[in-house]
C-alpha cells in the first residue's frame with residue numbers, strides 16, 4: 001500500500017504532467033485568454049477556450065511552473081485575487097455561450113501575500129464558490145496534483161469532481177496541519193495519514209466522484225479525454241433545472 | 256532624576272502586578288490600559304472604539320429585542336468523535352459557551368422587524384467552521400428563504416476546523432449555496448464581520464452579503480499573518496487586515512461601532 005505521504009510527494013512531483021500539456025492533450029485546439037478586466041492578468045491561472053471532440057469548452061486552471069522562473073512568476077501555482085477574477089469571468093462567459101466548463105487544479109493554495117489580501121483574496125474565493133455553484137452549464141473539476149484548501153475549492157464546485165491517481169485534496173497542507181495541531185511541521189507524513197487526503201479516501205468520503213488513472217502517456221491521456229467527453233455528453237443531456245438540482249444535492253449532502 | 260523615575264516606574268509595576276488582572280484591561284489594538292468599568296455594556300475600548308470579543312449570547316442580547324434559537328442541539332457528527340483530543344476540545348467549548356457548536360442560529364426581532372440571525376462564538380474552538388456549524392448556517396438560510404426573511408450573520412472565526420479536515424472545507428460550498436438560493440429569491444443578507452474573521456469563513460459566507468459591514472479595528476483576512484510573513488519575508492504594517500484597510504480597499508460597505516449596530520441594522524432591514 002502506498003503511504004499517504006508518498007501520494008503527497010507524487011502529487012507535488014516535478015514529473016507530474018503540466019497543466020498546459022494536459023490541456024494540449026485533451027483539446028483538438030485551444031486558445032489562451034488573458035486578464036481579469038480589473039487590473040491584472042495572473043499567470044498562475046491558465047484559461048481559455050478550446051474544443052474537445054468538436055465540442056467548444058471553456059477551460060480554467062491553476063498551474064505551477066515548469067522551471068524556477070515560471071514558478072516564481074506563478075507563485076508555485078498559487079493564484080491571486082486577479083487569477084480568480086479571471087477564472088470567474090471566463091466561467092460566466094462560458095455560461096453565456098452555453099459551453100461546458102472544465103477546471104484543472106494544481107495548487108498548494110491561494111497565494112498568501114500582502115497584495116493578495118489588499119485585493120480581496122477572501123472575497124474573490126467566496127464569489128468564485130458562490131457564483132460557480134449556480135453556473136447553468138456542465139461544470140467538471142479535476143484535481144490534477146495538489147488541491148490546496150479554499151484556493152482549490154474556488155474552482156472545484158462543479159457537477160462532478162475528479163482526481164488524478166497521484167493527487168491530494170485537503171483543507172491545508174500536511175505540513176500546515178502538523179504545525180497547527182502538533183507545533184511540528186516535520187510530522188507531515190503523520191499528518192498526511194490522518195488527513196484522508198488521498199484519492200481513495202476522498203472517493204470513500206464522496207468528496208470526489210472518480211479517480212482518473214495518472215496521465216503520463218498517450219494512452220492515459222486518451223483515457224482521460226474519453227472520460228471527459230462521456231461526462232460532457234451525459235451532462236449536456238440534462239435539462240438545466242435537473243443539472244442544477246443534482247449539483248445542489250451534491251453539495252448539500254455534506255453534513 | 257532619571258533613576259528616580261525608573262524606580263518609580265518599577266514600583267508602580269510592582270503595584271500593578273498585585274492588582275487583580277481583571278480590574279485593568281489592555282486594549283489589544285491601541286494598547287491603552289484602562290479600568291474595566293470603562294468598558295461599559297458594549298465592551299468598547301474608551302480610547303479607540305475597538306469592540307472586545309463577545310460571546311454569541313452576549314452579542315444577541317446587545318443587538319436584538321427578541322431571539323428564538325433553532326437547531327441548538329446540532330453538534331459535531333459522531334464520526335469525528337473517535338479523535339479523543341478533538342472530543343475533549345468540543346466538550347470544553349460546550350461548557351465554556353453553553354452552545355453545542357460555534358454558531359448560534361435562530362429568528363430575531365428588532366422592533367417589529369423579523370429576520371434570521373446567526374452569531375458565531377469565537378470561544379468555541381476559535382469559532383472554527385465545523386460540519387455542524389455549516390449545517391446550522393445552511394438551515395438558517397434555507398428556513399429564511401422559505402419564510403421570505405432577511406438574514407443577518409455575525410461572523411467571527413479562525414477559519415476551517417482542522418480536526419474535521421476536508422469536510423470543513425465542503426461547508427464553505429454548502430453554506431455559499433444556501434446564501435445563493437436565498438439571494439435568488441430577492442432576499443437581503445447582511446454580513447457583519449467581527450473580530451476576528453479569517454480563513455475559510457472570509458472566503459465564503461462572510462464575504463457574500465448584499466451588505467458587508469464590520470466593527471472598528473476588526474481583523475479580517477484570508478491567509479494568516481504568520482504564513483504571509485514566512486512567504487514574503489517581511490512584516491506587514493499594523494493596519495494590515497484591519498477593517499479600516501478593507502474599507503479603504505473597497506471590501507466593506509461600512510464600519511459601525513457596536514453601540515450603533517442595532518440602529519444601523521434596523522435601518523438597513525427597513526430599507527430592503
Ligand SMILES: [Zn+2]
Pocket residue numbers: 282283284285286287300301302303304305
Ligand atoms: Zn483601543
